Amino acid sequence: MAEDSDQEKTEQPTSKRLEEAQRQGQIARSRELNTFAMLIASAMLLLMLGESMGNRLVDLMRKQFQLRREVLFDPLSLLVYLKQALIDGALVIAPIVAVMVAVAIAAPLALGGWVFSWEAVAPKLEKLDPVKGIARIFSLHGLSELIKALLKIVLIFGVAILLSRHFLGELVGLGIEPVDRSIAHALQIVGQCFLILSASLILVVMIDVPYQLWDHNRKLKMTLQEIKDEMKETEGKPEIKARQRRIQMEMAQNRMMAEVPKADVVVTNPTHYAVALKYDQNANGAPVLVAKGVDLIAAQIRSLASGSNVPLVASPPLARALYYSTEIDREIPKGLYLAVAQVLAYVYQLKTARANRWAEPIPPANIQVPDEFERNG
Structure with missing residues (x-):
């Protein structure tokens, strides 16, 4: 000094x-x-x-x-x-x-x-x-x-x-x-x-x-x-700001994870990406993205979903498109309505089959995603 x-x-x-x-x-x-x-x-x-x-x-x-x-x-x-x-x-x-x-x-x-x-x-x-x-x-x-x-x-x-x-x-x-x-x-x-x-x-x-x-x-x-x-003094020391950001991220992640058991479906990559969706049939809105993550966070989302009997649907193009196009607690874009509708239709058929002990339906394959949503992970 x-x-x-x-x-x-x-x-x-x-x-x-x-x-x-x-x-x-x-x-x-x-x-x-x-x-x-x-x-x-x-x-x-x-x-x-x-x-x-x-x-x-x-x-x-x-x-x-x-x-x-x-x-x-x-x-x-x-x-x-x-x-x-x-x-x-x-x-x-x-x-x-x-x-x-x-x-x-x-x-x-x-x-x-x-x-x-x-x-x-x-x-x-x-x-x-x-x-x-x-x-x-x-x-x-x-x-x-x-x-x-x-x-x-x-x-x-x-x-x-x-x-x-x-x-x-x-x-x-x-x-x-x-x-x-x-x-x-x-x-x-x-x-x-x-x-x-x-x-x-x-x-x-x-x-x-x-x-x-x-x-x-x-x-x-x-x-x-x-x-x-x-x-x-005005902006705070870098180490304090980093700690604050880390705490904020942890709190946001904990809130996000708490919404996973309430989701209707989790769309996966199946290893790198995981996106949890929730749809209220009584509301007029579109499905809402309640959680998303890659790698370790994606693994945690899949684990929570499996433990809460939330269906997992593997669709790499749709998982990437939802991850990059939609923020947490926001409705999915209109361009993905059709693709997500196929997933939700499968989920409802799966729940009905399990409730009646019927044979489980075949998961949807080759779900088409519009070109503007195609992105590499």
Whole structure:
């Protein structure tokens, strides 16, 4: 097993490995994609509702700064106004908060799906190991996180400088605009800057998403020995499967042998093949093959038939045809009706003769079998 642990993980993960990983909460995730989706959604909402939000904020401030004298000196009234101000402020930002929550829930569906696993949230003492923590910091994952953080800082800083230069004149001009117009204009500038800054993160997302998919697949890759062990666990060890098949065959053979004494006739080769047939005259169906075998099993069938006074009829072509064309507990094919009818007619004559102690009839000879049923043993 030491050699197995040194094998390189070069094989793609199996479906069972992927299912186990998903059950444990190990799926491809991109925090950058989730953050990008939330920022873009909130920025677009701010652009659409910025003016109305600004007007509502102005109304809220006017309302709170125009309190009457008796209200200012009444502690209970101040608490009522403060509560109402908090409610009004929450209603102003509620649309953005609601959209961000909805996007935060829906964004994971774009990569890996939405999965909740108790195993993933269960506390693990190994995560508190400082040695493993340092190893994670200096691992490939830690290096990728550092590169992404530096890229985001440089990207956002560069875009922010360009935006500040572009909107500098408008920002300075806000001071000479009316208050209502100034707040609405300011929110519009903020929304545009917010949207452009958020959109710039698409570069980080385009790098992070393929990397997360590749890294997730790399972690789940398997060695050849792991695949072999999984196949053994799934399908069972060869020796166990062979033993199960042997037991099943023995059980099926025992059930088959139990039907031989109930048969009406056994058609033999006479040495290599033996086929037991049963016919219910009260039913509308054809004769049914209840047992068949070759060599040793055929000998057992003949022995059981002889011990149970079941007639034996030697007809090599018919025995082979029945053996190869009919499964156990199935009716014989239509092409063999005539041949089997000759055998059953002989059997009924034989039973009648034995019951009345008459001379036994001559067994049928040269029973013809259609060419399509002619097969060599």
